[in-house]
Amino acid sequence: MSGTLYLIGTGPGDPELLTLKAARVLSALDGVAYPQKPGATSQSLTIAETHLSESVEHFAFDVPMAVDRGPAQAAYDQMAEHLAPKLAAGQDIGYLCEGDPLFYGSAMYLLHRLPDAQIEIIPGITSLTAAAAEIKRPLAARNERLKVLPAPMESTALEAELVASEAVALIKIGRHFDRVRHALNKTGHGESAMVVEHATRDTQKITKLADYPQGERPYFSIILSYKGDEAWGS
Known part of the structure; x- marks a missing residue:
């Protein structure tokens, strides 16, 4: 894959707590992906949206929040399948994750689902x-x-x-x-x-x-x- 998948920590909520590196990367993305509760607006997108270009392509994925992990795992499967051809075509995609991507963060679920992707992880401030x-x-x-x-x-x-x-x-x-x-x-x-x-x-x-x-x-x-x-x- 010639594109890069950026796993971006958007911090705890205050948009000013987004890191300088995250802001720079967000402004240059071809596409941005994010999980959201069905029927709700993504909090990570709300934090990061002022740094995104007007032309960036959005990939919103509904991830059910339930004790049964099956539906959520299926959502991440779908997400990886959708993003793989975008990355293969050379697009740089950012995945938004509240807090830090790997501190109880949902970004961990994409790591093994996209083994051929070039991945860069941008830490975020945790809750x-x-x-x-x-x-x-x-x-x-x-x-x-x-x-x-x-x-x-x-x-x-x-x-x-x-x-x-x-x-x-x-x-x-x-x-x-x-x-x-x-x-x-x-x-x-x-x-x-x-x-x-x-x-x-x-x-x-x-x-x-x-x-x-x-x-x-x-x-x-x-x-x-x-x-x-x-x-x-x-």
Whole structure:
């Protein structure tokens, strides 16, 4: 294939957090591909669109968000089949991915599906670092362990990981929020935990876990908690 597939991290939401390299590459693309929930606008496109040329060709792919991974995997199969001839014809295509392409990013699903493609990966700012910046608190310090824990983990395993951690970031919260809050409080992480929703976007909301209303659910959120002994600032 003579064209290049760029896997581009668009960052957490604020368009100004797109990297200079990403902006340069976006402006010169022949085509741009992006996943979106059926019936919804792609957030990664919203972040990147001001850097795209008017002539760029758009390839939007509906990717179902469901527990059953089959439909989503089929969508990535379709995406790869559609992009392969474009790349073979010499077109440079950008694939947009919120945050960083390879930090729980959907770009990973194209890597093995296009083995003959020339691929360049452009890292992006993650929700993890963006949320820490917004609450103005370090993620961890010195020799402390920072763990990134997906909320869908089984409760016993989640609590075991929390017990052995000074600092944690919980992602993919959604419908698991009540169970995650219980685990954080049980292991002593709840007191310092902060819920950051829509980090860096106009809709951003920051709430102490202890103050989060019962019965409500945070969306597009991450929870950061610190339970270490480091005296920051000294």
